[in-house]
Amino acid sequence: MVLTGKSEEKIAPVATRTKVANWKFGLVGVFFGIVFVKAEVISWFRIQEMFRLDSFHMYGIIGTAVVIGIISVFLIKRLNIKTLQGDPITITPKQFSKGQIYGGLMFGFGWAITGACPGPLFAQIGAGYSVVIVSLLSAIAGTWVYGALQKYLPH
Numbered sequence: 520m521v522l523t524g525k526s527e528e529k530i531a532p533v534a535t536r537t538k539v540a541n542w543k544f545g546l547v548g549v550f551f552g553i554v555f556v557k558a559e560v561i562s563w564f565r566i567q568e569m570f571r572l573d574s575f576h577m578y579g580i581i582g583t584a585v586v587i588g589i590i591s592v593f594l595i596k597r598l599n600i601k602t603l604q605g606d607p608i609t610i611t612p613k614q615f616s617k618g619q620i621y622g623g624l625m626f627g628f629g630w631a632i633t634g635a636c637p638g639p640l641f642a643q644i645g646a647g648y649s650v651v652i653v654s655l656l657s658a659i660a661g662t663w664v665y666g667a668l669q670k671y672l673p674h
Contacts, residue, residue: 552642561642563634570631618673629661 559565560580569577594600595608602608630636633654635643640658643651665672 548641552645555639555642556646561635561639561646566630566634616674621673629658633657 555561558580559576565574565577568574592610596610600608626636633651635651635654637658640651640655644655
């Protein structure tokens with residue numbers, strides 16, 4: 520039996536809770552991937568249309584996500600919403616640096632060239648576009664290079 524600090528309430532061991540949480544997150548990830556496929560968010564052609572300013576489709580999806588994010592953060596702050604474990608949610612202010620401009624440009628160029636940002640890479644692989652594994656490996660390599668050079672970059 521595992522006891523919490525003040526109460527005599529029984530709780531599941533950490534390993535069991537972690538496995539259950541991982542299954543929940545995995546199911547949400549699969550559902551999110553299916554939504555990406557069905558909404559054509561992972562379509563290389565849709566992404567190219569966006570960068571060529573030929574279609575509103577992707578801008579509508581991204582704009583909707585931004586509006587939902589703004590409303591969510593507003594509600595979290597206004598209603599003091601807590602995590603499922605009861606911990607407070609704190610959103611710390613971010614400080615601007617010129618490195619964010621360079622990083623954003625590199626991210627945008629990579630997105631335009633490969634036709635995917637990091638999230639949809641997994642959905643594209645899951646949809647059977649195996650060539651996207653090259654993009655995934657490149658993203659991982661880029662992250663590693665950034666970690667290695669981080670102390671020399673403007674922050």
